[in-house]
Amino acid sequence: MKEFKILAVVVILSLITYWGVEPFAHSQMHKHVEGHNFVYDGAADIADASKDKAAAKKAFWGEVNQIDKLPGNAAAGEALFGACMGCHNGAGINMGGVIPPVLDHAGSLYDKKYLIALIKDPAMASNVDHKYANTMMHPMGAVQAMVTTPQQIADVVAYIKAKKVGKMTPQVAYEEACGRCHANRYGGLTQLGETPKFKTEKEALAHKLKVLDEQSLVEKYMGKLPPDLSIMIRARSEQYMETFIENPQTQLPGTSMPRVGLTKEGYESVKAYLEETGDPSKEARHAIGPWVILFFVIFTVLAYLWKKHHWKDLH
Numbered sequence: 001m002k003e004f005k006i007l008a009v010v011v012i013l014s015l016i017t018y019w020g021v022e023p024f025a026h027s028q029m030h031k032h033v034e035g036h037n038f039v040y041d042g043a044a045d046i047a048d049a050s051k052d053k054a055a056a057k058k059a060f061w062g063e064v065n066q067i068d069k070l071p072g073n074a075a076a077g078e079a080l081f082g083a084c085m086g087c088h089n090g091a092g093i094n095m096g097g098v099i100p101p102v103l104d105h106a107g108s109l110y111d112k113k114y115l116i117a118l119i120k121d122p123a124m125a126s127n128v129d130h131k132y133a134n135t136m137m138h139p140m141g142a143v144q145a146m147v148t149t150p151q152q153i154a155d156v157v158a159y160i161k162a163k164k165v166g167k168m169t170p171q172v173a174y175e176e177a178c179g180r181c182h183a184n185r186y187g188g189l190t191q192l193g194e195t196p197k198f199k200t201e202k203e204a205l206a207h208k209l210k211v212l213d214e215q216s217l218v219e220k221y222m223g224k225l226p227p228d229l230s231i232m233i234r235a236r237s238e239q240y241m242e243t244f245i246e247n248p249q250t251q252l253p254g255t256s257m258p259r260v261g262l263t264k265e266g267y268e269s270v271k272a273y274l275e276e277t278g279d280p281s282k283e284a285r286h287a288i289g290p291w292v293i294l295f296f297v298i299f300t301v302l303a304y305l306w307k308k309h310h311w312k313d314l315h
C-alpha cells in the first residue's frame with residue numbers, strides 16, 4: 001500500500017506541474033498573440049502603431065484597401081512585371097543585403113493585399129518601417145518609382161495572381177519565401193540554395209566561401225544572421241510559428257525580420273517543409289507511441305508482481 005501512496009503523490013504532483021504550473025508560467029512569460037487568419041488589411045499594424053505613426057499607417061492601409069477593389073488587368077500587368085524582373089531575375093545576385101527571391105509562385109505564396117502594399121511601400125508592408133528614415137531606402141524601395149499609379153499596382157498584382165509556373169512543392173515554397181535569409185542545414189540549403197555536388201575539394205571550398213560571403217551580407221542587412229531553421233518547428237509551438245510569420249513584431253518587438261505576407265496555402269507549404277526537415281520521423285513516432293505505452297503498462301504490472309513474489313517472505 002505504501003508504494004501506491006508514493007506513486008499517487010508523484011502522479012498528482014506531476015499533473016499539477018503539467019496542467020497548472022507550466023501553463024501558468026508560460027502565460028506569464030509569453031503574452032498570448034491572436035492570429036488573424038493570414039488577412040493583411042493593416043488593422044493590427046494601426047492598432048499597434050505608436051501615436052506618431054498611427055496616422056501614416058492608417059492612410060497607407062486605407063489606400064491599399066482601395067487599390068484592392070480596383071479590377072486589375074493581368075495583360076497590362078505582364079509588361080509592368082518586367083520592372084520586377086530586373087531584380088527578381090533568379091541570377092542569385094545580392095541586392096542591398098539579400099538576394100531578391102524568385103517570384104515563380106508569388107501568386108500562391110503571397111496574399112493579394114500584401115502584394116499591393118509591398119509594391120506601394122515595401123518597408124511599410126513588411127512592417128519594418130521602423131528601420132528606415134525614408135522607406136525608399138528599402139532595397140526594394142526603387143519599385144515605388146517604377147510602378148506608381150493605383151491602376152498599375154492593381155494590374156501587376158492581377159498578373160502575379162494569374163501566373164502559374166509549375167507546382168509549388170514545400171521546398172520551393174520555403175526557398176522562395178524564407179531561403180534568402182535562413183539556411184536549413186538538414187534540408188541541404190544555404191542562402192544560395194541547394195549545394196551542388198562538387199568533384200574537387202577546391203570547388204567545394206570555393207562554394208563554401210561564397211556562402212560565407214552571402215551570409216555576411218545578410219548579417220549586415222539584418223543586424224544578425226537569421227537562425228538556421230532546420231529544427232525550428234520543434235523548438236516553437238504551432239501557434240507561435242503562425243502568429244510570428246503573420247507579423248514577427250508581435251513576438252519579437254523591433255525585430256528586423258520582415259513580415260513575409262504568406263497566404264494560408266503558402267504558410268502550410270512552408271510548414272510542411274519545416275516539418276519534413278525538422279521532424280522527419282514524426283509519423284512513425286506517433287504510430288509507435290501507443291505500443292510503447294502499452295509495453296510500459298505491462299512491464300509495470302509484471303515488475304510489481306515479481307516484487308510482491310520476492311518480498312512476501314521478508315515481512
Ligand code: HEC
Nearest residue numbers: 083084087095098100119126139140142143147259260261
Ligand atoms: C530594386 C530591386 C527590386 C525591384 C525593382 C523589385 N523588387 Fe521585390 N524585392 C527586392 C529585394 C531586395 C527583396 C528582398 C527584401 C527583403 O527580404 O528584405 C524583394 C522582395 C520581394 C518579395 C518578397 C516579400 C516578402 O515579404 O517576403 C516579393 C513578393 C517581391 N519582392 C515582389 C516584387 C514585385 C511584384 C516587384 C515589381 C512590381 C518587385 N518585387 C520589384 C528587390 C526588388
Ligand code: HEC
Nearest residue numbers: 177178181222224225226227232252255256257258260270
Ligand atoms: C529578410 C530576411 C528574412 C526572411 C525572408 C525570413 N526571416 Fe525569419 N528571421 C530573420 C531574422 C533576422 C531573424 C532573427 C530575428 C531576431 O532575433 O530578432 C529571424 C528569425 C526567425 C525565427 C525565429 C524566431 C524566434 O523566436 O527566435 C523563425 C521561426 C523564422 N525567422 C521563420 C521564418 C520563416 C518560416 C520564413 C519564411 C516564411 C522567414 N523566417 C523569412 C530574417 C528573415
